[in-house]
Amino acid sequence: MLRRLLQEELAAAWRAAGLDGDGAWIEVTRSERPEFGDFTSNVALAGAKRVGESPRALAEQLAPLVSEAHVERVEIAGPGFLNLFLRPGAVHRALREMLDAGDRFARSTEAVGTRLQLEYVSSNPTGPLTVGHGRQGVLGDVLASLYEALGFDVEREYYYNDAGRQVDLLAESLWARYRQVLGEEASIPDEGYQGEYLISMAESIAEELGDRFPEFDDEARRTMGAAAVERMTESIRGDLDRLGLRYDHWFSETTLHASGEVDAALASLTECGGTYEKDGAVWLAAEERGGDRDAVLIRSDGRPTYLMVDIAYHLNKHRRGFDRVIDVQGADHHAEQNAMRIALAYLGIPEGFLDYALHQFVSLKSSGEALRMSTRKGRFVTLGSLLDELGRDIVRYFMVARKPSNHLEFDLDLARSESLDNPATYIQYAHTRIASILRNAPADALPEASTPLDVLAEAEELELIKDLDGLPDVIHEAATSFSPHLIAEYALNVSRRFHAYYTEHRVLGDDAALTAARLALVLMVQRAIRCCLDLLGMSAPETM
RNA sequence: GCGCCCGUAGCUCAGUGGAUCAGAGCGUCGCACUCCGGAUGCGAAGGUCGGAGGUUCGAAUCCUCUCGGGCGUACCA
Incomplete structure (x- = not known):
């Protein structure tokens, strides 16, 4: 990856300058504009305070020390940014590496061996799933796929209560x-x-x-x-x-009661000093640990509350040996999370064990009208009816294309559109179009492992390669910040860049060497788009 | 009252661990095809980043206040 490569080279320059530390903190990012080079680093700005020099002077000192293996030249700009201009060969090598890595080019092994559980939807069988459950389901499923791409050993779980x-x-x-x-x-x-x-x-x-x-x-x-x-x-x-949601495990709340785990959890909590009795009920002493207010665990009639059972459930998850668990929940569950964290703290479970991926609600817009959802009151649009009308791919794309912390206004008019106004279709079309090019390519024109890539000299080609090269970073960010919408956005951007490139430059031509190189490039574009579609749980069609 | 989320172009939204951040899609208007799937592409118009202060060399981004919307604040789940 180019970004990591450059990060390492800047860190090397930092050390070569005899400055303190290994330079691991240095940031390198894609430049916003071509005149700012291919990549930019804030090393001089952020490093100035560390060494007590002016950013500008530090930049002057570091610039000549950057290795020329990949970087053609370094410019100092503005208050002290280092703008890095790559040699085309470095970009071509990046493409070569991606091609050689095959379908797993965007996957990482950083978390291999770490057991992660994700729980989402977890709706009780008291009513049909709503569009809100749909958002949560897609969010959870895409997060699960993203973490798998980072190497985590992921288990998808559905928790339900069919009694009581x-x-x-x-x-x-x-x-x-x-x-x-x-x-x-x-x-x-x-x-x-x-x-x-x-x-x-x-x-x-x-x-x-x-x-x-x-x-x-x-x-x-x-x-x-x-x-x-x-x-x-x-x-x-x-x-x-x-909707394409497949679970590894269905967990029934009833088993927690039957096995005595609820009682046991209460006993442990009491042993740790986390409970007290008042008004005939048993309470969680949350305020003592910084909570807003104490919460009832056992009602005065002896029945455990939802929170109490949930504590037993999370204890159960911990006992099953997961290193981390992520609960995907709607914003209306926010209040409960603090109580849960406090309970787990009492029980001595490490803080990093449980994370909540929160999402806001969904409303539907069709020619201006918006509907609010409530299962109890019976006012909702069911997920089923949405799937009937739009199908899995469109529903999934729209559910995940927005930042989870934002309310999602589902634009039915746009979702219904079968033209390329519809971003989901637009992305799939890029994939299809490349499939068509590959079908039309003569067998002897197809790229091989040794196909020279240095004939790819157009600016659009180099930009495309740099985009492809950035996918692993996007996946990492999307997973760790619970932001699957970044994948949707990335796929849209790459598709857009490809369509523009396609219009401007012919892939299949008389020049055999150029054709082979361009085929290698579009093959890689297709692979990246397919990777995104896979992560999003959408199909990657060969024809449409 | 208190807590959390959100207010960015006509609409839907990215960007929000400072600087090189005024962006995308849709909509509107204009332009481009003898050719790999035109279901494409290019361009234009359009925003004092809800408002007011503050910190800083620099704020959509951080702090305070304020206005507007959503969700919580149960011995419901």
């Missing part, structure tokens, strides 16, 4: 719908599920069972609950599958 109070409420709501279908007056409980999805379910149950449950007794509760959970689980799994 919420399911009872679901059962009662379904029973009320069922009585309504049979022509009776029946009302859904106040905290129940108002969604219309229970109506069609009630219809088929009424047809199947007739008037067998006039009262909401124990048997009705069990039957209704089981029927609702079964159908909802089926619906959820179907949507996840269609």
Whole structure:
């Protein structure tokens, strides 16, 4: 990678100047404009304070010490930036290395052996998945792929609860719908599920069972609950599958209760001094550790709260031997995170064990109208209906193209567009177009390992190569800052640069040497785009 | 009231560990094809980066205040 290469050379220059330290802190970035060279370093600006010299003087001192192996010349600009102009040969060598690395050119081995678990969606089987779950699912899945690209051993987990109070409420709501279908007056409980999805379910149950449950007794509760959970689980799994989300592990909350892990977690917490009793309930002493307020762990009626069970769940994750876990959650869960961190701190689990990747909500825009989502109130657009209309690729792209911390306004008009106005289509088209070039290329024109690349002299070609060369950095940044949108943006940029290059320069021509080199270049462009599409979970079509 | 997120071009958004940061897409207007997939490309117009102070040689970026929007602030999950 060119950036790392230059970083090392600047560090070498730093040492050659007899300055303190190894220069590992030096930053090198792609230049914004051609007149600022290919890469720029802030070494003199950031280093000035370290050695007590003026940035300008330090720059003058370092510039001549930069090796000429890759750098043609160094210019000092502005307050003391070092602008590095590469020799074309260095760029060609970078392309050669990428070609030689094959399909794994953008992957890293930096984290091999580290076990990471990601948990996302984790919706209970009490209603259909919404577009909000869709965003979380894509976010989680793409993060998982990104971490895999860094070499992590990643496990994707879905946590759910198919028993307890919420399911009872679901059962009662379904029973009320069922009585309504049979022509009776029946009302859904106040905290129940108002969604219309229970109506069609009630219809088929009424047809199947007739008037067998006039009262909401124990048997009705069990039957209704089981029927609702079964159908909802089926619906959820179907949507996840269609969105391309595959899990390694499904974790049922019930097992935590059955195994005694909830009780055990409470006991450990108490042993560590993290709990106290008040008003007949057991509380987490959060304020003592800097939390906003203490939180109930065991209600006065003896039932554990969601938080208590979640603590047991995270203890379970830790026991399973993961080095790190990342929970992907919506912004509405923010408050709970502090309590969880404090609980884990009490239990002596290292701070770096748990990370939260937070995301804001999704609204849909179609000719100006926006819908808010709420499962309980039954107001939402389902993920399923969105998939029906747009398909996996488009849904995934739009879900992940925005920074997670921002609200996502899903532009249905743009998503529906089948033309290249649609960025998802535009990127895929670049891939397809290259596939077409490769199909048209005569067999003897195809590049080989020894194909000379130095005939690639156009500015657009060198820029393209530098872009390709930067992909590993983009992947690293996207993973570690929980920012998969950087991949979408990168893919769009490379596609744009390719389309412009294609219009300006012919790949297949009379000059055999030039044709072979250009084929090597576009092959690499295609590989980079395919890598991004793979990471995003989108297809990379050969034809469209 | 308090906590978190967000306010950047008509619209949707990148950029927010300082300097070389005023950017992209869509929309609008104009231009370019005897040729590898025109489902492409090039260009133009368009913004006092919500507002006001402050720190600095330098702020969309850091600090304070303020306005606007979202989400929390349950013995719900």
